[in-house]
Amino acid sequence: MHLWLQIILNGILQGGILGISALAFSLQWGVMNLINLAHGSFQILAAYVAMVLLQRLGLDPFLAMPLVFLIFLAGGYLLQFGIINRVISGNLFMTLLLTYGLDFVLANFMILLFTADYKSVNTPYANSSWHLLGFQFPIVRTLALIFLVILSLLLWLFLEYSRTGRAIRATSMGTEPARLMGLKIPKVYALTFGLSSGLAAIGGIFFGLSNAFSPAAGGPLTVGAFVVTILGGVGTSWGPLVGGLILGVLDAVGSVILGPTYVNIITFGLLLIILILRPTGVLGRAAT
C-alpha cells in the first residue's frame, strides 16, 4: 500500500514538472493559435541562463527566477512584435515553419555558447527531498507543483479580471471582433508571447534543476508540452495542471504495472483517445 501511495505521489510530482512546462505552450496555442515548436529550446535556454547566473554570480535559481522571467518576457515580446506577428495571420504552415526554424537557431546558438556537453543547474537542494509521514517529497518537484498551482491561479485571475487579461481573452475568441472593439491585435499578441516566454523560462529552470540538459534537449520538452496541453484543454488556465497530473500519475502507475518501456505507448495512446473522444481536452469548453 505504502509503495503504491509513494508511486502515485511520484506521478503527481512529475505532473508538476510536466504541467509547468506546458503552461506557456497552452497559452500561446489558446490565444494565438500558435504551435510554438521552439518552446522546448526556450526552456533549455532559460535553464542555461539560470546555470550561468548561479555559476558566475552565485545567484540561486529561485532568486534569479523573477529576473529570468523579465528577460524572457522582454525577449518574447520583441520576438513576437518583430518577427512572429509578420506571419501569424497567414497560413498555419508559415508559423510552424517559422518556429521550427527558430528552434534550429536557438539550439545551434546554445551549442556555440555552451558546447554540446550535458549540464545541470546544481544547487545543494536540487537532489534533496523532504520526508513527511514516511513519504519522500523531492524538493524541486514539490516546489514545481506548488509553483504550478500558484501560477495557474495568477494566470486565471489575470485573464479573468484584469483589463489586459480581458483583452487577451477577447482576442482569443476572434481577432476581427476584437479589432472592431478597438484592440491592437499585434500588441496583444506580443504581450501574450512575452508573458508565455516568461512562464516557459520558469518551467525551464525547474527542468534544469531536476534533469541534466544539453542544447538538443528541447525537442522532447515541446512534445511533452503538446501532449499535456491537449489532455488538459487548449487555452484554459487550469488545463496544464490537470493534464500534467493525469499524465504524471498514469505514466507512474503504468510504468510500474506494465514496465517503463510502455510509458510512451501510454502517453500517446492517451493522447489519441482524448483526441477522438474529447478533442477539446478535459477542461476545454465544448465547440460553440
Add this chain to the structure above:
Amino acid sequence: MRKSKKGMAWFFVLAMSLALILSGCGSSTTAGQTAAGNSAAGTIKIGAPDAATGSLANEGKLVHDGYTLWQNLVNQQGGLNVNGKKYKVDIVFKDDQSNPTNSASLTEQLYTQDGIRLFLSPYASPNIFSATTVAERHKVPMIAAGGGAKSIFTRGYKYVFSSYPYSGEYLGSVLDLLKTKGIKSVAFLHADDLFSQEADQGGEAYAKSHGFDVVYSAQYPSNTTDLTSQLTQIAQKKPDALIGTGHFQEAVLLVKESKQMNVNFKAIAFTVGPSMPSFGQTLGKDSEGILGASLWTPDLPYKDDIFGTAKNYAKLYKEAFGVEPDYHSAMASAAAEMMGMAIEKAGSADPQKVRDALANLGTISLFDGTFTVEANGSISGLKLPVIQVQNGQAVTVWPGDFSKNLKDIPLPPWNKR
C-alpha cells in the same frame, strides 16, 4: 475556432511523424575525386564514412581523431612497409551526418567514385551495420571502431572486422569487481537502444552465472526524464548494487533521483557517464565513488611499436588535439593500427589479401591490450578496465592491481556524504 484547433492537433501529429520519417532519409551529395586508385603514387587510401555532424557528432569526432592520430604517426615514421617499399596512408573522411543510410551510400561512393578498397567504419552500431553491408557486397574489408553490437558479426560476413568487444561483455569486469567487494544482489535498469539492450542482457547473464541475485530488471525509453517510480520499486527489493545501462543524461537522472528518493546502494555502476568529465561536474559530490565500465584508460600497462605505452598514446593525443583521449579515440586508433598491420603482413593493399591477413592476425598485442581476432571478425580476450569517480576524476580501479585504487565501496548513504 475550436474545430480548427482539433485540426491543428492532428496536423501536428502528422507533421511530427513526417519529420521523423524524413530525418531517416536524406543523402549527402559531396562530390569526390574519381578513381584515384589505392596504391597509386606511393599512397594507400583508406575510406571512413564517419559522422562530423548530427546527433553522433561528438563521438564521430573522437573516432575521426583516433584514426587521424594513427595516420599522422605512420606517415611521420615514413609510412607502411609493404614488401620493403614505404607507402604513406591517406584516410578519406566523408560525413554520414550520423545517419546509417548515409553511412552505406557514402561507403558506396568511396568505393565507386574514389576507387577506395580499404575501409574504417563510422561510429555507432547501426551505422556500422549498414556500412558493412556495402563493404561485404564489394568484397572489401572494413574494420569497425565504434560499436560492439553482436548482430554485426552474426550475418556470416567475411570482410568485417572490429577492434571492439561485444557490447554484451562490457559489464563483466564491473561484476568481477563487485564480487570481490561482497556484493550479492543487483538491480538492472537499461535504455531501449540496441547497445544498451545487448550490454544489459550480457551483464545480466554474466551476473546470474556468477552467483549474483538479479532482483530487478527493467527497460525504459531513451531520454526519459523520470525514474522515481522504478527506484521506489527497487528500494523495496533492497539490492546491494544498481547497474544502469543507458546514456549520459539517464545516468545523471538515476543518481539525482536515487538521492531524492533516499534509495541507498553499496555500489552504483553505469556503462556510459562516469568516464566523462562532465559527469563529476554535473553531479558534484554525489558522483563520488560511482563505477563506470570502460574499454580503455591511459593507465593500462599495454604498449606497441607505433603509439608506445597507453600513457604515451594519451600524451601524443593531447599534443595533437589538445584534450585527453577517451576510449572512443583509443579504440579507433587500434582499429586503424590493425589495418596497418594487415597491409604490412599481406605485403599489398589488395583488398582480398588484406582481408585474408586480417582473418589470420590471430592473437595480437596493441597499446589497448591483447586480444584475438575471431573467425567471424569480432575480437575476444580484451581485459576491460573499470573506472571510479574520485574527486570528480575517472580513476582506473580494475583489472588486477588497479583495485588498490578502489575507495568507498560500500558507498556511504546519501545523507552521510
